[in-house]
Amino acid sequence: MGYSQAQKANSRDRILEVASRLIREGGFASLGVADCMRQAGLTHGAFYGHFSSREHLIVEAFAHALSRGEQRIKILVSEQGEETSPLRAITDAYFNDDHIKNPGNGCALCAFAGDARHADVGIKHLLSTHLRGLADRLSDAAGHGDGSGGLAVAATIVGAITLARAVDDEALAASIISSARQLISSQDRLKHSVFSKTM
Amino acid sequence: MGYSQAQKANSRDRILEVASRLIREGGFASLGVADCMRQAGLTHGAFYGHFSSREHLIVEAFAHALSRGEQRIKILVSEQGEETSPLRAITDAYFNDDHIKNPGNGCALCAFAGDARHADVGIKHLLSTHLRGLADRLSDAAGHGDGSGGLAVAATIVGAITLARAVDDEALAASIISSARQLISSQDRLKHSVFSKTM
DNA sequence: TGTACATCAGTGAACGCGCGTTCACTGATGTAC
DNA sequence: TGTACATCAGTGAACGCGCGTTCACTGATGTAC
Numbered sequence: 001m002g003y004s005q006a007q008k009a010n011s012r013d014r015i016l017e018v019a020s021r022l023i024r025e026g027g028f029a030s031l032g033v034a035d036c037m038r039q040a041g042l043t044h045g046a047f048y049g050h051f052s053s054r055e056h057l058i059v060e061a062f063a064h065a066l067s068r069g070e071q072r073i074k075i076l077v078s079e080q081g082e083e084t085s086p087l088r089a090i091t092d093a094y095f096n097d098d099h100i101k102n103p104g105n106g107c108a109l110c111a112f113a114g115d116a117r118h119a120d121v122g123i124k125h126l127l128s129t130h131l132r133g134l135a136d137r138l139s140d141a142a143g144h145g146d147g148s149g150g151l152a153v154a155a156t157i158v159g160a161i162t163l164a165r166a167v168d169d170e171a172l173a174a175s176i177i178s179s180a181r182q183l184i185s186s187q188d189r190l191k192h193s194v195f196s197k198t199m
Numbered sequence: 200m201g202y203s204q205a206q207k208a209n210s211r212d213r214i215l216e217v218a219s220r221l222i223r224e225g226g227f228a229s230l231g232v233a234d235c236m237r238q239a240g241l242t243h244g245a246f247y248g249h250f251s252s253r254e255h256l257i258v259e260a261f262a263h264a265l266s267r268g269e270q271r272i273k274i275l276v277s278e279q280g281e282e283t284s285p286l287r288a289i290t291d292a293y294f295n296d297d298h299i300k301n302p303g304n305g306c307a308l309c310a311f312a313g314d315a316r317h318a319d320v321g322i323k324h325l326l327s328t329h330l331r332g333l334a335d336r337l338s339d340a341a342g343h344g345d346g347s348g349g350l351a352v353a354a355t356i357v358g359a360i361t362l363a364r365a366v367d368d369e370a371l372a373a374s375i376i377s378s379a380r381q382l383i384s385s386q387d388r389l390k391h392s393v394f395s396k397t398m
Numbered sequence: 399t400g401t402a403c404a405t406c407a408g409t410g411a412a413c414g415c416g417c418g419t420t421c422a423c424t425g426a427t428g429t430a431c
Numbered sequence: 432t433g434t435a436c437a438t439c440a441g442t443g444a445a446c447g448c449g450c451g452t453t454c455a456c457t458g459a460t461g462t463a464c
Contacts (some may be wrong), residue, residue: 005459006409027317029228033451042309044455046408054451086348103210103316113358114313116365117302118226122369131362134373151375152382153354159312159358163330166315172331176350183386197216203427207440234420244421245441253418 012050014040019061020068024111025104027118028058051082059122065108066130072099073107086141087188094157095177099165109134109154110161143189153187154181211249215240216262220266223310224303227257227318239266258321265329271298272306285340286352286387295378299363300355308333308353309360341387352386355379 023031025070033054034044043071051057053063076093084092093099094107103111109130112119116127131154138157164173185191208271217238222230232253233243250256275292292298296394297307308329311318315326330353335358359379363372384390 004407007460027228028318029226034383034449043409044451048405048452053241063313074324103403112312112313113361113365115439117361118229119430121367124365128366128368128371131366133415148378149375149382150378152359152378154359155362155375155379156351156382157356157358158352158362159356162312162316162361163354163357166312166323167327167330168320169327170377172327174346176354177353179349180354183355183382187382188308203440206427210440231416233416241440242442243418244443247419248440 008049011042011046012041015042015050016061016064017068019057020065020108020152021104023061024065024069024106024108027112027115028062029091032096033057040156055120059120059126061113062123063079066126068105069109069111070130072105078151080118085190087138087143087190088185090138090141091157091181092111092156094161095181098162100173102179103165107161111161112157113158117143126155131190141190142187144187149187150166153184156184210245212239214241214246214249214326215260215263216267217262218256220303221306222260222306223264223307226311226314227261228314230260231256232256241345250309254319258319258325261307261311261322262309263317265325266376267304267355268306268308268310269329271304279343284387284389286337286342286383289337290356290377290380290383293360299360299372299376302364306360309357312361327390334359340389341386343386348386352383355383366377 002092015036019036022039024034031054033047036057037044037047045058051060062120073090074138076096076099079087080089080092096111099106112123112127119142131151134156135150136147138153139147142149144150144155157180160176164176167173167176171198212234218230218235219239221235230253231245234380235256236243236246236388246256250259272289272292274319275298276288279291281289293309295305302310308326311322311326325335334349334353335346337352338346340350341348343349356379358374363375366372366375
């Protein structure tokens with residue numbers, strides 16, 4: 001395991017990948033340096049060759065989680081049938097069962113909405129930027145000219161997923177999601193356009 | 200500071216009161232035994248005379264926070280004018296500026312929606328029960344016969360408050376709230392009844 | 399091509415701090431006579 | 432009523448574990464000759 005810049009970069013990527021999953025699964029507080037390194041196939045001593053502190057890792061891992069989470073959502077959206085309205089396609093992607101049950105691989109905004117309040121300003125800033133982007137996309141997808149409605153739909157999605165993951169009862173979780181789905185659908189101005197043949 | 204059952208019970212209440220505020224402010228992880236005892240006017244050594252472990256305190260403090268938070272909301276609701284529709288009165292209580300900016304004194308559901316996923320089953324159970332109650336009240340207030348819509352409104356409220364507290368930008372926080380307010384208002388079937396003269 | 403050397407990613411033992419927990423002790427309050 | 436004693440809520444020093452961080456060392460890879 002001698003010198004190799006490519007190998008080192010690869011190690012760093014692995015650490016980030018693991019960390020971005022771990023923090024989405026368990027929150028920032030759950031991230032342990034030793035555990036993270038172990039899961040990346042390294043020992044804890046090597047950590048400080050890649051990151052100057054646990055805090056720095058967390059910020060980078062959060063940014064990584066945001067983009068990885070967005071990728072995942074985009075994949076889910078692209079799997080929707082073409083007759084689905086744009087808003088419904090996004091909603092279905094977020095409310096996908098696999099997405100709700102596997103936060104480690106999902107939307108970081110949903111995973112950290114609660115934690116972010118206690119996090120430092122760098123994290124809050126990344127989250128804010130991401131939220132604005134999501135709200136714009138939702139607003140467009142719903143056919144709202146101005147971007148006013150997107151934030152509320154984002155809040156409903158984040159709130160519903162957060163609560164569905166928090167409750168101790170599968171049936172209640174399912175009710176939260178289906179109720180949110182209906183509420184969001186009521187905001188869909190493109191629901192009865194060319195997109196929606198089945199709805 | 201000798202023997203007195205009444206004094207002991209009083210101490211315990213103070214500890215719970217402090218703890219329920221601290222966890223709402225900073226999340227479960229932020230609660231330190233020594234800090235909590237200090238704020239209750241005691242030293243850390245006395246702690247185990249009241250609670251068998253930090254974990255037990257957290258569960259009790261969470262239950263306490265739920266009821267204290269509900270009290271607070273009820274007070275805010277009762278401060279609304281009589282011409283306000285029931286749903287709007289509740290919405291205004293949650294979206295009250297003071298409530299959003301002081302989680303330590305507010306709704307525990309909003310404060311812990313994110314944390315609860317990582318908490319033990321006792322916490323999840325208390326939260327689930329509380330959520331069901333809130334959803335029913337919202338559903339009634341909105342004039343929906345069946346309880347289906349309440350959960351979505353609860354998700355919107357919780358999501359909006361969580362996000363408003365998480366972002367780094369006051370203007371964005373305000374937009375989240377006003378957008379959520381509009382979305383919820385669109386679900387209000389009693390909006391144009393006798394209740395609403397000004398809306 | 400082969401050999402000696404330099405580089406440095408990674409290893410693993412050790413450090414030190416924070417914090418939950420324990421425990422011997424204190425002293426004010428309530429009770430017995 | 433006054434005095435001696437028992438109780439126990441609270442104190443504060445100390446323990447011990449987990450975990451972030453440090454550091455001397457290893458050994459594989461790349462370079463020089």
